[in-house]
Amino acid sequence: AQSVTQLDSQVPVFEEAPVELRCNYSSSVSVYLFWYVQYPNQGLQLLLKYLSGSTLVKGINGFEAEFNKSQTSFHLRKPSVHISDTAEYFCAVTSRGGNEKLTFGTGTRLTIIP
Amino acid sequence: NAGVTQTPKFQVLKTGQSMTLQCAQDMNHNSMYWYRQDPGMGLRLIYYSASEGTTDKGEVPNGYNVSRLNKREFSLRLESAAPSQTSVYFCASSALTGTLSGYTFGSGTRLTVV
Numbered sequence: 450a451q452s453v454t455q456l457d458s459q460v461p462v463f464e465e466a467p468v469e470l471r472c473n474y475s476s477s478v479s480v481y482l483f484w485y486v487q488y489p490n491q492g493l494q495l496l497l498k499y500l501s502g503s504t505l506v507k508g509i510n511g512f513e514a515e516f517n518k519s520q521t522s523f524h525l526r527k528p529s530v531h532i533s534d535t536a537e538y539f540c541a542v543t544s545r546g547g548n549e550k551l552t553f554g555t556g557t558r559l560t561i562i563p
Numbered sequence: 564n565a566g567v568t569q570t571p572k573f574q575v576l577k578t579g580q581s582m583t584l585q586c587a588q589d590m591n592h593n594s595m596y597w598y599r600q601d602p603g604m605g606l607r608l609i610y611y612s613a614s615e616g617t618t619d620k621g622e623v624p625n626g627y628n629v630s631r632l633n634k635r636e637f638s639l640r641l642e643s644a645a646p647s648q649t650s651v652y653f654c655a656s657s658a659l660t661g662t663l664s665g666y667t668f669g670s671g672t673r674l675t676v677v
Contacts, residue, residue, distance in 0.1 A: 458603065483665060492567075492653060492668035493606075539605060549594060549657050550621075551666065555605040 451476035451542045455554035462530050463562045470525040470557045472540030482523040483541040483551065484514055493539065499523060510534070535561045565589050569654050569669035576644040576676045584639040584672050586654030594657045595637035596666070597621075597629060599650040606653065612637055644676045 456471045474480060481500050485493040497508025504516040514525045523540060540554040567588045576582055588595065593614050598606040598621075608621030612631040626648060628640045637656075641648060651673050655666040 455605075485666075492670045493655075493666070494668070495665040498665055550596070550608065550611055552608075553598075553606040555603060 451478075451480060451544055451552050453540050453542050453552055453554035455540055455557050457557050458555065459558045459560065461560045461562055464532060465529050467528050468526065468530050468534075468559065470538050470540075470559065472523045472525065472554060474521050474523065474540075474542045476521075476542060476544060479545040480542045481545060482514075482516060483543075484508065484512070484523075484525050485539045485541060485553075486510075487537045487539065487556075489536070496525070496538070530559075530561050532561050532563065534559060567654055567656055567667050567669035569652075569672050571672060572670065574672060574674050576641075576674065578645060578676060580644050581640065581642050582644065583641075584652055584654075584674075585636070586638065586669060587636045588654075588656040588667070589635065590656060590658070590667065591634070592656035592658050592667070593634070595631065596655045596657075597627075597637070597639045598653045598655065599623065600653060600671075601650050609639065609652075644674075646676045648674065649676045650674060 452475045454473045462468045483498045484496040486496045487493045497506050499506045499516045507513045537556045537558045539556050541551040543551050570585045596611040597609040607623045610629040612618045615634045630638045651671050654669040657666050
């Protein structure tokens with residue numbers, strides 16, 4: 450079984466400032482990792498994923514995340530945020546070789562301050 | 564547009580009433596999932612179906628039943644609704660090809676049980 454911890458439930462950031470949303474996972478086997486974004490009153494959209502290879506993964510809308518196996522982390526970053534980035538962000542994990550059943554974190558609400 | 568369609572978008576039920584949430588995908592995906600989203604708890608898996616004809620319990624299956632009617636459709640039934648089932652329900656699908664393209668989510672059903 451695996452679990453995901455998103456350490457911050459809310460993150461306020463000024464527009465054009467950098468942001469990091471933290472995600473740590475726990476698993477007894479190798480994993481695949483994902484970040485999803487949920488805009489207000491919408492479903493979730495895939496932002497980026499780590500399957501294998503380079504530990505730095507680039508996603509849509511200028512976001513990137515770095516897989517750190519030793520720290521069991523997959524933090525999401527953006528160098529300069531915009532008002533349109535206001536949303537809730539979910540980290541998710543699934544075990545390699547499993548049935549792609551995702552376990553989600555509790556989410557981080559990113560609020561951009563003009 | 565291709566994707567996952569959920570109906571209805573909103574529903575209010577009285578305690579003890581029953582209803583079925585409908586979900587259909589047109590991407591020829593093998594796997595389908597039902598999640599509920601509650602504040603501060605992220606998304607929790609209710610049931611999933613790895614392929615047509617199979618269903619399995621997730622993290623919070625009590626009070627729910629599912630039917631994988633065919634490859635496209637996966638319904639969620641509340642036999643006797645309770646206030647604790649007030650939530651936003653999301654259906655999702657995935658290809659289960661080993662490439663982990665991620666989930667495609669529907670836009671959600673907001674259910675209130677009074």
